[in-house]
Amino acid sequence: LFAGPCEFVAGAATESALPPSDIIEIAFAGRSNVGKSSLLNALTGRRSLARTSQTPGRTQQINFFDLGGRMRLVDLPGYGYAKASKAKVGAWQELIRLYLKGRPVLRRVLVLVDSRHGLKETDIEVMTMLDQAAVVYQVVLTKADKVGASALAQVRETVEASLRKRPAAHPDIAVTSSETRHGIESLRAELAALAEA
Numbered sequence: 001l002f003a004g005p006c007e008f009v010a011g012a013a014t015e016s017a018l019p020p021s022d023i024i025e026i027a028f029a030g031r032s033n034v035g036k037s038s039l040l041n042a043l044t045g046r047r048s049l050a051r052t053s054q055t056p057g058r059t060q061q062i063n064f065f066d067l068g069g070r071m072r073l074v075d076l077p078g079y080g081y082a083k084a085s086k087a088k089v090g091a092w093q094e095l096i097r098l099y100l101k102g103r104p105v106l107r108r109v110l111v112l113v114d115s116r117h118g119l120k121e122t123d124i125e126v127m128t129m130l131d132q133a134a135v136v137y138q139v140v141l142t143k144a145d146k147v148g149a150s151a152l153a154q155v156r157e158t159v160e161a162s163l164r165k166r167p168a169a170h171p172d173i174a175v176t177s178s179e180t181r182h183g184i185e186s187l188r189a190e191l192a193a194l195a196e197a
């Protein structure tokens, strides 16, 4: 699945710009600077698929990428940027709600969480939205190369504990580093399996 071409399909800032809900989708969410662009690039092997952003919180559109006509990767705009205004946060939530509404092809949302920081308030808010929409989500720890083994085990345990109480949370946590490529191949395999299911 990831060996073939990966092409930009659409960037949507409004409901009418969303592509038709016709093939399986996996969405990527996370706080600004969590390493989402880097992870998308590592997974697809395309260096500039999702531009690594210098200005966090700027892009407010959902970007869709097609993988060989069999699956779409959906890059949700980053959230939790410290300087984001209330209006901007509201616009983000509105856009995400429009997307989540009536999206039966959406198989899973990967919620990216920085290994150094663990879950933040904004991550919890997003997970609550996903619980309400009954969309399965899975936490992916990013930048695992930046923490030692014991700190990683600690953050993992803490995240696992808070996921246990959440109805739509997938219990497994993926640990990744786009830098060392740790966990990239197994995440690819997991996503490819979702395309087959």
Ligand code: GDP
Residues within 6 Å of the ligand: 030, 031, 032, 033, 034, 035, 036, 037, 038, 039, 051, 052, 053, 056, 078, 142, 143, 144, 145, 146, 176, 177, 178, 179, 180
């Ligand atoms: P985004 O805002 O979530 O798309 O985050 P980016 O992918 O632009 O990454 C934000 C910053 O973290 C950049 O400086 C990246 O080089 C860095 N980064 C991303 N992933 C990793 C990783 O796995 N390891 C390390 N050490 N740095 C990373």
